[in-house]
Amino acid sequence: DARIGIVGGGQLGRMSAMAAARLGFQTHVLAASRSDPAVQVCNDATIGPFNDTETLKHFADHVDVVTFEFENISADGLDFLASQRPVRPAGAILRISQDRLAEKRFMADAGLPVAPWHAVTTRADLHTAAETLGYPFVLKTTRLGYDGKGQARPSSDAERDAAFDRLRPHPLVAEGLVDFAREISVMVARGVDGHVVTFDPTENRHRDGILDISIAPARIEASLAREARAMAVRIAERLDLVGLLGVEMFVTADGALLINEIAPRPHNSGHWTMNACLVDQFEMHVRAVAGLPLVDPGRHSDAVMRNLIGPADVALCGEIIATPGLALHLYGKTDARDGRKMGHVNLLFPRGAMPGEFGIQAALGPLRRDDAPSFQTEPEDA
Numbered sequence: 001d002a003r004i005g006i007v008g009g010g011q012l013g014r015m016s017a018m019a020a021a022r023l024g025f026q027t028h029v030l031a032a033s034r035s036d037p038a039v040q041v042c043n044d045a046t047i048g049p050f051n052d053t054e055t056l057k058h059f060a061d062h063v064d065v066v067t068f069e070f071e072n073i074s075a076d077g078l079d080f081l082a083s084q085r086p087v088r089p090a091g092a093i094l095r096i097s098q099d100r101l102a103e104k105r106f107m108a109d110a111g112l113p114v115a116p117w118h119a120v121t122t123r124a125d126l127h128t129a130a131e132t133l134g135y136p137f138v139l140k141t142t143r144l145g146y147d148g149k150g151q152a153r154p155s156s157d158a159e160r161d162a163a164f165d166r167l168r169p170h171p172l173v174a175e176g177l178v179d180f181a182r183e184i185s186v187m188v189a190r191g192v193d194g195h196v197v198t199f200d201p202t203e204n205r206h207r208d209g210i211l212d213i214s215i216a217p218a219r220i221e222a223s224l225a226r227e228a229r230a231m232a233v234r235i236a237e238r239l240d241l242v243g244l245l246g247v248e249m250f251v252t253a254d255g256a257l258l259i260n261e262i263a264p265r266p267h268n269s270g271h272w273t274m275n276a277c278l279v280d281q282f283e284m285h286v287r288a289v290a291g292l293p294l295v296d297p298g299r300h301s302d303a304v305m306r307n308l309i310g311p312a313d314v315a316l317c318g319e320i321i322a323t324p325g326l327a328l329h330l331y332g333k334t335d336a337r338d339g340r341k342m343g344h345v346n347l348l349f350p351r352g353a354m355p356g357e358f359g360i361q362a363a364l365g366p367l368r369r370d371d372a373p374s375f376q377t378e379p380e381d382a
């Protein structure tokens with residue numbers, strides 16, 4: 001009858017709370033608003049600003065263990081929560097994932113490869129970065145970026161200067177543009193006892209900077225998949241993780257892996273596990289946070305996850321729900337602004353029977369994209 005406290009009211013908190021309820025736990029959510037997705041499904045909530053001590057105290061008083069789905073709580077706020085209750089994953093991990101420079105330094109210390117990068121605070125740093133990385137490169141704010149926000153890809157001196165002016169005064173990091181063959185991610189969980197499990201690497205495709213579809217397992221060589229899992233395990237162990245963490249990686253044209261970023265929480269690219277595994281990422285997260293044993297996820301199917309973004313995708317829900325084979329997940333958000341994640345759909349195939357692009361698009365029914373990569377050129381696998 002332990003009570004799990006979840007900092008953050010978004011869909012990741014919502015799905016974590018639903019998994020917790022299934023295991024018989026009570027959940028208490030700390031959210032900014034009553035109408036937030038996680039508040040709708042939890043047992044109890046504290047509504048208030050995340051960085052106010054009174055609010056945090058009230059929240060901590062009502063829970064036995066704290067986790068978070070919202071990554072932008074202040075370090076001080078987390079330290080305060082940690083003085084009241086166990087916080088899993090620990091604040092030290094969040095501090096690394098909140099700051100792209102700390103993240104890159106961590107990877108360097110761990111001997112894990114990342115794209116070439118330069119810290120950029122001054123215009124002189126910017127010029128050095130452009131000279132060493134070449135055009136185009138990627139300029140990112142070190143903090144608070146998500147869904148590709150807070151980023152630019154300058155291709156010339158003029159664009160470089162304009163990007164700098166737009167993204168300042170935030171501290172920035174410049175990265176070499178990776179000519180990746182694929183993007184993949186690995187969800188890794190580590191228990192209180194140090195036992196580690198990983199989910200199959202997932203292949204991710206973005207659209208306008210936002211995750212569009214995930215394909216699991218990723219269509220990569222078995223040896224590369226093993227290497228990706230091993231990197232995720234290494235990260236989890238070096239961080240002394242208790243909880244769940246998503247690791248985003250690039251597969252380069254010559255088949256090498258580079259770490260892009262980490263997120264110490266359930267991850268959008270792990271939503272396919274909700275229908276394709278016996279223990280999905282949310283339950284694995286709850287198990288780790290609650291000190292329960294971690295087991296093999298028991299993936300019984302191959303899966304494709306398609307995000308539902310903004311009003312155009314919401315308008316398809318009537319058709320989606322009438323289509324057999326599509327598992328619909330909605331987050332209970334009322335305001336379907338452009339670019340907002342409203343829900344997702346999972347589509348299953350028997351293990352080992354993932355079709356090619358044409359087959360995937362055909363099975364997506366109302367969600368098919370006629371402009372999907374190589375869609376027009378691979379009709380033979382239909």
Ligand code: ATP
Pocket residue numbers: 115138145146147148149175176177178179180183206209248260261
């Ligand atoms: P998320 O929503 O995953 O938190 P984010 O806003 O933190 O995203 P990143 O993951 O750093 O941003 O970048 C978003 C996407 O932009 C990546 O998934 C990738 O497609 C592309 N990208 C980012 N950095 C690079 C790079 N150095 N080279 C090539 N592509 C990149």
Ligand code: MG
Pocket residue numbers: 145146147261
């Ligand atoms: Mg990110």
Ligand code: MG
Pocket residue numbers: 248260261
């Ligand atoms: Mg990312």
